[in-house]
Amino acid sequence: MQTSPSGPAGFTDTGSLDAKTGLEIERLRFTPQAEAEFQTYFIQRSLARARWATAIYLALVAVVTAINMRGSMAPLSQALQQPIYLLRLGVACPALVLILAATVIPELQRHYQWLTATAVVITGMSVMAISGIAAANNAPQFQMGDVLVVVYATLFLGLLFRAVLIVACALMLSFIGIGWYLGVSTEHLIFASSVVFATTLMSVLSALRMERLLRANFIENRLLNDIAERDGLTGLYNRRMFDNLTNRLWLQAQRAQESLQIILVDIDHFKAYNDLYGHQAGDTCIRRVASIIARAARRPFDFCARYGGEEFALVLYAPSGDDPTSLLEQIRRDVMALDIPHANADGARMLTVSIGSATAEPETKRSLAGLIQSADEALYRAKQLGRNRVLHVDSSESETPTGAFKVFAIK
Secondary structure: OOOOOOOOOOEEEOOOOOOOOOOOOOOEEEOHHHHHHHHHHHHHHHHHHHHHHHHHHHHHHHHHHHHHHHOOOOOOOHHHHHHHHHHHHHHHHHHHHHHHHHOOOHHHHOOHHHHHHHHHHHHHHHHHHHHHHHHHOOOHHHHHHHHHHHHHHHHOOOOOHHHHHHHHHHHHHHHHHHHHHOOOOHHHHHHHHHHHHHHHHHHHHHHHHHHHHHHHHHHHHHHHHHHHHEOOOOOOEOHHHHHHHHHHHHHHHHHHOOOEEEEEEEEOOHHHHHHHHOHHHHHHHHHHHHHHHHHOOOOOOOEEEEOOOOEEEEEEEOOOOOOOOHHHHHHHHHHHHOOOEOOOOOOOOEOOEEEEEEEEOOOOOOOHHHHHHHHHHHHHHHHHOOOOOEEEEOOOOOOOOOOOOOEEEEO
16 A cells, blocks of 8 residues: 555656656556556446447447348348358357456456457457458448448457557458458459558557557546645655545454554654754655655555654554564664764664554454554653653553553563
């Protein structure tokens, strides 16, 4: 739940960015995690369009087949109509039904890109085989299906550009190869290939432009979310997100019967440090301490936030280990290892932190507000005892009222 190493938006830019918005991206590459999120976003944005386009395509195939079967448009002999019906109803329609199912069934959506790309290539090849059969027998009206399947495959299914390019190349090569194999005249094949190629090129370029716009929109949304959720100085979650995420983890812990640990970290004598060294040095100090606390949130559900001015919060879901103070001590030692001079500090004359912690076990009757207050009181008590120390609350007595807790460990 922490910010990725590549930055809050999770992308690296290998091209140019617009100086004002930073969103006119020529060659954009996301980090693997952000790319996975974008693909999910991209597919979800495209599912409704793909669903309706596929349903309309299926309906059109059904109408054309019904018209052909009634004989109102029968330029081909019965012997040639049979393979056309077989390709249309036995190959194209099942592939289209599979695409339609992939837009509805969550299990299929996880494999949407390759499944849909494969199905649409099969559909396109069957349509182009039908066109080739028709063209070889002087019935060029069937060739409208080639243009339709190219536009449908490249613009309406929500395929990423790489998939679109592969599908487009496969369809173009299939069109030429099938036409040549079925004996379509060279003049007609060149003309029809030119039309299909022009349609393919325009559709591929449109798909590229569409994906670029959606990538820019995705980044913009990520940046706006980061502005709303993150502290501008440290990059950690802000207090609002701390409240939001902690509530969600509390409910999850109650359902899963897991423990939840709240850790509050406060920089000792920070006001004195700010007054002595200046606000810029104070900001640098806060960022360096924040980076240490951020490293402690190692697991997927763990997260940290800037809780106040010089105070930070670390939330651990189902913390492991028998000693709940070991991580706290590691944070305290790591801050001291920064070796930041603090002439107005007590004792060591360097920057230190005090840490208070409380854990709610699965069977506890304490509320989330009570747990946070217990951690806050533990922090207050650690500062009373001389600062530069950690203190953890024993929450085994769940009935103990907040304000009268029992100390588990003081170091």
